[in-house]
Amino acid sequence: MHHTTDQTVARATVAPNLVDYEAARTAFDWADARALLAGLPDGAGCNIAWEALDRHVAEGRGGQVALRLLGRAGGRREVTYAELAEQSGRFAAGLEQLQVAAGEVVVVVCGRQLDLFVAVLGALKRRCVVCPVFSAFGPEPIATRLQLSSAAVLVTTPDLYRRKVAERRGDLPALRHVIVTGDAATAPDGTLALDPLLAGAPAGYRIAPTSADDPALLHFTSGTTGTPKGAVHVHGAVVAHHVTARLVLDLHDGDVVWCTADPGWVTGTSYGIIGPLTCGVTLVVDEAEIDPARWYAILADEAVDVWYTAPTAIRMLMRAGTDVPGLDRPRPHLRLACSVGEPLAPDAVEWGERHLGLPFHDTWWQTETGGIMVANFRSMPIRPGSMGRPLPGIEVALVACDDEGDLVRTPAGEVVLLDGAAQGMLALRTPWPSMFRSYLGAPDRYAACFAPAAGATWYLSGDVVRRDRDGYLWFVARADDVIKTSGHLIGPFEVERVLVEHEAVAEAGVYAVPDPVAGALVHAVVVLTTDTVERLAGGDPGEVLRSVMAHARRHLGASVAPRQILVADDLPKTRSGKILRRVLRARELGLPVGDLSTLETGAVQTGAVQTGAVQSGAVQSGAVETGARP
Numbered sequence: 001m002h003h004t005t006d007q008t009v010a011r012a013t014v015a016p017n018l019v020d021y022e023a024a025r026t027a028f029d030w031a032d033a034r035a036l037l038a039g040l041p042d043g044a045g046c047n048i049a050w051e052a053l054d055r056h057v058a059e060g061r062g063g064q065v066a067l068r069l070l071g072r073a074g075g076r077r078e079v080t081y082a083e084l085a086e087q088s089g090r091f092a093a094g095l096e097q098l099q100v101a102a103g104e105v106v107v108v109v110c111g112r113q114l115d116l117f118v119a120v121l122g123a124l125k126r127r128c129v130v131c132p133v134f135s136a137f138g139p140e141p142i143a144t145r146l147q148l149s150s151a152a153v154l155v156t157t158p159d160l161y162r163r164k165v166a167e168r169r170g171d172l173p174a175l176r177h178v179i180v181t182g183d184a185a186t187a188p189d190g191t192l193a194l195d196p197l198l199a200g201a202p203a204g205y206r207i208a209p210t211s212a213d214d215p216a217l218l219h220f221t222s223g224t225t226g227t228p229k230g231a232v233h234v235h236g237a238v239v240a241h242h243v244t245a246r247l248v249l250d251l252h253d254g255d256v257v258w259c260t261a262d263p264g265w266v267t268g269t270s271y272g273i274i275g276p277l278t279c280g281v282t283l284v285v286d287e288a289e290i291d292p293a294r295w296y297a298i299l300a301d302e303a304v305d306v307w308y309t310a311p312t313a314i315r316m317l318m319r320a321g322t323d324v325p326g327l328d329r330p331r332p333h334l335r336l337a338c339s340v341g342e343p344l345a346p347d348a349v350e351w352g353e354r355h356l357g358l359p360f361h362d363t364w365w366q367t368e369t370g371g372i373m374v375a376n377f378r379s380m381p382i383r384p385g386s387m388g389r390p391l392p393g394i395e396v397a398l399v400a401c402d403d404e405g406d407l408v409r410t411p412a413g414e415v416v417l418l419d420g421a422a423q424g425m426l427a428l429r430t431p432w433p434s435m436f437r438s439y440l441g442a443p444d445r446y447a448a449c450f451a452p453a454a455g456a457t458w459y460l461s462g463d464v465v466r467r468d469r470d471g472y473l474w475f476v477a478r479a480d481d482v483i484k485t486s487g488h489l490i491g492p493f494e495v496e497r498v499l500v501e502h503e504a505v506a507e508a509g510v511y512a513v514p515d516p517v518a519g520a521l522v523h524a525v526v527v528l529t530t531d532t533v534e535r536l537a538g539g540d541p542g543e544v545l546r547s548v549m550a551h552a553r554r555h556l557g558a559s560v561a562p563r564q565i566l567v568a569d570d571l572p573k574t575r576s577g578k579i580l581r582r583v584l585r586a587r588e589l590g591l592p593v594g595d596l597s598t599l600e601t602g603a604v605q606t607g608a609v610q611t612g613a614v615q616s617g618a619v620q621s622g623a624v625e626t627g628a629r630p
């Protein structure tokens with residue numbers, strides 16, 4: 001245990017912004033939230049970059065550190081609000097000189113370095129639509145996103161350009177300008193260098209009037225269920241970014257905030273750039289990839305107050321074990337740790353409590369919602385495994401689904417809202433400021449996300465959740481992942497969370513395979529922790545699997561426990577770290593795996609359920625019954 005008196009005292013001195021959930025909910029009004037922002041001078045509207053940067057400068061806080069950039073190979077650079085405001089203004093002026101107009105798309109493919117922030121915030125000042133794309137993507141997904149968005153401008157590094165874009169430039173007729181970081185000497189043919197562009201552009205850029213309804217951001221979804229969709233957000237979304245940064249992330253003046261998500265994902269933009277900057281805090285930006293020892297060092301050395309990360313990262317920390325240097329260092333500042341992106345298993349919440357001194361607070365939202373919609377607020381008792389309760393200002397409903405998991409509709413085409421404790425598809429009452437305004441090039445798909453009921457229009461999230469008596473929400477499954485087996489409706493996560501409770505299981509992916517009798521059978525692929533396999537079974541994974549199977553049957557019952565458990569070195573995941581159950585299923589059934597553009601390359605090679613592992617490591621329920629029944 002690492003609770004120390006010092007840590008407890010440091011945390012306790014900062015009162016939560018949201019003290020009483022019920023009271024905050026009753027009192028909440030989006031108009032009040034809007035009034036927390038400054039608005040452009042002279043009533044010229046609402047622009048995200050103004051709220052994130054220039055506002056603070058105008059109000060005398062320009063000297064505050066906005067970014068603390070940690071270099072991959074060490075090194076640390078601080079950039080103030082005034083500096084970032086000026087540089088992004090120059091970028092906006094540079095775009096203007098290049099005759100890039102408001103509404104045109106600027107794609108940014110850049111590591112987590114200063115230029116990324118300058119480009120994103122500068123393009124917002126120019127009222128372009130910014131689309132940050134994860135720089136670890138290969139050439140194909142980058143080209144697809146440039147094409148789908150008809151991007152006029154690409155901002156990237158010379159190296160990324162050469163390796164990932166140059167060859168496909170001919171397929172991108174809409175792309176007028178490629179701006180590469182650095183100076184002219186290193187800029188490849190056909191590109192413009194960023195440094196001279198900034199140096200040559202005038203300072204003091206004045207943001208033109210911006211409507212809260214002007215498009216600002218384009219984010220592609222993770223592609224967990226299929227082809228990624230491009231969700232368009234408007235400048236007015238900043239109201240939700242700000243309010244959630246205050247109420248959920250609990251940001252206070254002077255805080256140091258670390259959001260580990262890359263801005264290529266919505267979390268990395270909403271909470272790795274916009275929300276915290278609107279609060280005037282200091283953002284830690286780490287250029288490097290996840291590494292447990294490095295991460296523990298950052299939490300302690302940078303005196304991080306608020307940390308926002310994801311289950312995939314937490315699982316990696318858990319898997320790395322407790323001997324990693326730095327885990328035992330004091331972290332007196334760390335006040336709040338939050339998670340988003342996938343279900344957060346209770347064992348992960350508790351691991352945080354035991355080893356970091358505070359539990360992880362789960363939050364739920366989507367690319368489409370633009371900001372956090374459901375959360376375990378700092379002042380609220382956590383129910384481990386629950387996503388928490390709706391944000392004040394957000395009304396949720398559970399929509400009835402039938403036995404197949406399809407929505408129930410009345411003859412008039414309305415969906416059916418369920419009362420009280422229930423299970424159904426999570427729906428959000430429209431509108432809210434950060435609601436997406438379209439799916440790029442897919443108006444029908446967008447329209448299909450909304451349905452009427454009870455005099456309102458509801459956004460249908462596609463996620464099935466359970467609501468308990470006290471209004472806490474519990475993730476069950478994505479609607480298209482729901483498994484119906486022998487008359488039971490279950491979500492993969494209900495099985496996975498039991499599997500990962502077994503000490504030998506680091507990660508688990510659960511999926512359904514068709515069965516003529518049961519309708520579907522539950523199958524699982526697990527990643528085992530090597531040292532546990534050694535310790536428990538002298539290195540025999542088969543024996544460990546039998547024990548995992550027995551554990552699953554004990555906790556889930558024979559009809560829901562997996563019929564088959566396979567071992568793999570790794571699970572296939574999206575680039576944003578989400579388990580791709582559809583790939584596990586397709587591989588086992590020999591079906592086409594569908595869109596793989598967001599698959600992590602590492603997982604393609606190592607994540608396949610290897611034939612060797614299937615044959616030697618698979619445990620079928622028959623084998624458990626005849627062999628190692630407990």
Ligand code: ATP
Pocket residue numbers: 221222223224225226227228229339340341342343344362363364365366367368387461462463475478576578
């Ligand atoms: P795609 O829409 O392309 O299939 P995606 O849904 O994974 O990909 P995102 O918008 O990045 O793309 O992720 C949102 C989804 O992530 C949610 O709909 C939900 O399924 C899952 N998710 C996010 N937070 C949580 C959470 N706290 N608990 C459970 N699931 C979560």
Ligand code: MG
Pocket residue numbers: 221366462
């Ligand atoms: Mg989705």
